Amino acid sequence: xxxxxxxxxxxxxxxxxxxxxxxxxxxxxxxxxxxxxxxxxxxxxxxxxxxxxxxxxxxxxxxxxxxxxxxxxxxxxxxxxxxxxxxxxxxxxxxxxxxxxxxxxxxxxxxxxxxxxxxxxxxxxxxxxxxxxxxxxxxxxxxxxxxxxxxxxxxxxxxxxxxxxxxxxxxxxxxxxxxxxxxxxxxxxxxxxxxxxxxxxxxxxxxxxxxxxxxxxxxxxxxxxxxxxxxxxxxxxxxxxxxxxxxxxxxxxxxxxxxxxxxxxxxxxxxxxxxxxxxxxxxxxxxx
Amino acid sequence: xxxxxxxxxxxxxxxxxxxxxxxxxxxxxxxxxxxxxxxxxxxxxxxxxxxxxxxxxxxxxxxxxxxxxxxxxxxxxxxxxxxxxxxxxxxxxxxxxxxxxxxxxxxxxxxxxxxxxxxxxxxxxxxxxxxxxxxxxxxxxxxxxxxxxxxxxxxxxxxxxxxx
Ligand SMILES: Cc1cc2nc3c(=O)[nH]c(=O)nc-3n(C[C@H](O)[C@H](O)[C@H](O)COP(=O)(O)OP(=O)(O)OC[C@H]3O[C@@H](n4cnc5c(N)ncnc54)[C@H](O)[C@@H]3O)c2cc1C
Ligand code: FES
Ligand code: FES
Numbered sequence: 154x155x156x157x158x159x160x161x162x163x164x165x166x167x168x169x170x171x172x173x174x175x176x177x178x179x180x181x182x183x184x185x186x187x188x189x190x191x192x193x194x195x196x197x198x199x200x201x202x203x204x205x206x207x208x209x210x211x212x213x214x215x216x217x218x219x220x221x222x223x224x225x226x227x228x229x230x231x232x233x234x235x236x237x238x239x240x241x242x243x244x245x246x247x248x249x250x251x252x253x254x255x256x257x258x259x260x261x262x263x264x265x266x267x268x269x270x271x272x273x274x275x276x277x278x279x280x281x282x283x284x285x286x287x288x289x290x291x292x293x294x295x296x297x298x299x300x301x302x303x304x305x306x307x308x309x310x311x312x313x314x315x316x317x318x319x320x321x322x323x324x325x326x327x328x329x330x331x332x333x334x335x336x337x338x339x340x341x342x343x344x345x346x347x348x349x350x351x352x353x354x355x356x357x358x359x360x361x362x363x364x365x366x367x368x369x370x371x372x373x374x375x376x377x378x379x380x381x382x383x384x385x386x387x388x389x390x391x392x393x394x395x396x397x398x399x400x401x402x403x404x405x406x407x408x409x410x411x412x413x414x415x416x417x418x419x420x421x422x423x424x425x426x427x428x429x430x431x432x433x434x435x436x437x438x439x440x441x
Numbered sequence: 442x443x444x445x446x447x448x449x450x451x452x453x454x455x456x457x458x459x460x461x462x463x464x465x466x467x468x469x470x471x472x473x474x475x476x477x478x479x480x481x482x483x484x485x486x487x488x489x490x491x492x493x494x495x496x497x498x499x500x501x502x503x504x505x506x507x508x509x510x511x512x513x514x515x516x517x518x519x520x521x522x523x524x525x526x527x528x529x530x531x532x533x534x535x536x537x538x539x540x541x542x543x544x545x546x547x548x549x550x551x552x553x554x555x556x557x558x559x560x561x562x563x564x565x566x567x568x569x570x571x572x573x574x575x576x577x578x579x580x581x582x583x584x585x586x587x588x589x590x591x592x593x594x595x596x597x598x599x600x601x602x603x604x605x
Contacts, residue, residue: 154493154512161454161471161517163442184518191513192494204471208518232507256583257561259495261507262514343582344496 154195160203167212167292167319170205175294175317177203183319184208185228186262188255189271213266213321216240222326227266227319231255234265244325246440250281250335250352256344266320269305272312273346275371279306280352281335283376284366287325293318306375329364330354332435336427337370340414347371348415351403351427355386355435362386362436367399367428372407372420379403382428391436400429442520456520460485461529469516476500476511478519479526487527487556491585498584501557502526508557508564508583527556530563539563539601548597550588557584562598570605572598 160181164170174181181203184190193199207213213228216237223239225247234240234251241248254260254277268278269289279302287302294317302323305312314320333354339345350370356363365386367379382402389395409420434441443455445468453468460483467482476493479485479502491499493512500512503525530537539562542548549555558581565572565580572580577598578591586594 156472156474158470158472160452161515163517184515186513187515187518188495188510188513191515195493206515206518256498257580258498258501258508258510258583261504262509343579 156191156194157197157200159194159201161206162203163206163209165209167210167321170207170210170319171292171294171317173205174319177205179316181205181316183266183270185264185267186230188259188263189267189273207319218243222324222328224325225265225323227321227323228264231260231263231265231268232257235260244285244333244440246281246333246335247278247285249441250277250337253277253335253337259344265323269302269323270312270314270320272306272308272310272375274309274374274376275346275350276376277335277337277347277350277370279376280350280368280370281333281354282323282325283368283378284335284352284354285325285330285333286328286354286366287323289320290322290324291315291318292321297321299324303376303378308374328354329356330440331357332437332439332441334431334434334438334441336431336434338423338427346414349409349420349423349427351424351431353428353431353435355432357391357436360390362389362391365399365432365435367403367432369403369407369424369428372409372424374408377407379406379424379428381406386432396429396432399432400425403428442517454517454520456516458483458516458519458524459522460524461526467516471515471517473516474512475502475514475516475519475524478516479511479524485526485528489553489556491553496585497554498557498561498581499554501560501584503560503564506564506567508561510583525560525563527559530559537563538604539566539598542597542601542604543594546593546597546600548589548593554584554586554588558586558594562594562601565598566602566605571602574599 184204184206213226215226218239231251335352337350382399404421404425489499491497
C-alpha cells in the first residue's frame, strides 16, 4: 500500500505554516500525527497535493495550568494526555478518556488536534472536551479567533476551520464542575472506534444537581448535547428515577444511524445506559 | 533537511535516519514511509508489514524510545530522530533478555508479529520494570498475533521483567 505523491513542507514557525496553507489552498492539509490523514490517502479516500507538517512547532505540544484553567496544545499526543501532571491533578477524566483510545502505538503518534479537526462522529475526545466547556484557538493569516468546541463541528469530517487556519490549543477555563467522565462502548477493548460514547460533567451541591452537561458521541453527525436531559437534572435532588429519566431523554434526543458497528436501536439503548452510568459516576466520584 | 530536484522534476529529500545507534544519510521522497525506508533503503527487513493502516503492529519500531507504527510515519518526519528496530536489540551478538525470554517461553510460532511484540514489550519494560499482567496486555494491545493466542507472549514479557 503506497502513498500517492504530494508536496511536503515543514515550516519552522506558525506564521509561516499559515501562509503556506493560504498559498496552497484547500488541496493542502496540516500533517500532525498522520494516523488519520495518511491512512485516508493510502486508501484513496482523500486526495491532496500537499501536506504541511507541524512537527517543528514544539510549542503546540504543551499541556499546562495557567492560573485560569488548563491549556492543551493541539499537537499533544494521546499518551501525553495520560501522563500530564496538569490533567492528572485537575481533570483525571481526560487522562482516562485518552486511555480508552486506539492502541499504544497510535496513542504515541495521534494528536488531540487531529482527533478534533478530523471531525469523525465517533472521535473519543470531543464529547468530554465539550462537556468541560473547552474552547479552541484557531490561528490563520488574518489573525486568531477562539471558538467554543461545541460550535466547531458542522458535520461528519466538517468543521468551521478555514483552509489557512491551524488549531493551536484547547482552553479549559476553570469551571465549577465537581465531576466528569467519558464512557465509551466499543466492540473490542483496544483499537476500536466507539459504537456510542457519552461524556458528562456536573456541578453538585450536596445531593442537588445544580448543572449537568451531557454530550453524546457516535450517535449523530457531530458530537451532540442532550439538552433536554440536562434540563431534567437542573436544580433537582438526584434520585435513581431522575437518572433513569435523564437516560431515557438522552436516548430520545440522539440521532444515530445503523452501520456495521451497531443498529440505530442498539445505539439508542447504549446512550440510555451510558448516560445513566456516566452521570452516576460524575455525581459520586468526581473527575474520573 | 535538504531537498533535491532531479532532471525529470521529481523532488527528493536528504534525511538522516538514526537507526540502532548508527546514523545514515538517505535520499527519500515525500511519500516514502518509514517502514519502506527501513526495509528497502537500509535492508532492515526485521520490521514487517501487515495491514499498513495502523491496526496490526507488525511494523512497530521505537521512535525516540516510544512504539509507533512505521507504516503511518513518513521517513521525512523521522529525520534526525532516534529509531530502534528489532535488529538493534542484541548487544555484541548476544540477544536481549526479552528476546531470550520469547524463545524460552515458546512465545514465537510463525514469528511475523514477533519483532513488533518484542519492541512493544521492550518499551514497556524500560518505563515500567515490574508490570502487572494487565499492563503487559495493554502494552501489546496494538500488536496482533494470529498464531499464539498471546498467553506465552504475556508470559515471556512477565518472565523477562522478573529476571531484570
Ligand atoms: C488503528 C487506529 C485506531 C484508532 N482508534 C481511535 C479511537 O479509539 N478513538 C478515536 O477517537 N480515534 C481513533 N483513531 C483515529 C485517529 O488516530 C485519531 O483521531 C487521532 O487523534 C488523529 O490525530 P493525528 O494527529 O494522527 O491526525 P492527522 O492524521 O495528522 O490529521 C487528521 C486531520 O486533522 C487535520 N489537523 C490535524 N492537526 C491539526 C491542527 N493542529 N490544525 C489544523 N488541522 C489539523 C489534518 O489536516 C487532517 O485533516 C484511530 C486510528 C487508527 C489508525
Ligand atoms: S503494518 Fe503497520 S500497523 Fe499493520
Ligand atoms: S507468531 Fe505468528 S503472528 Fe504471532
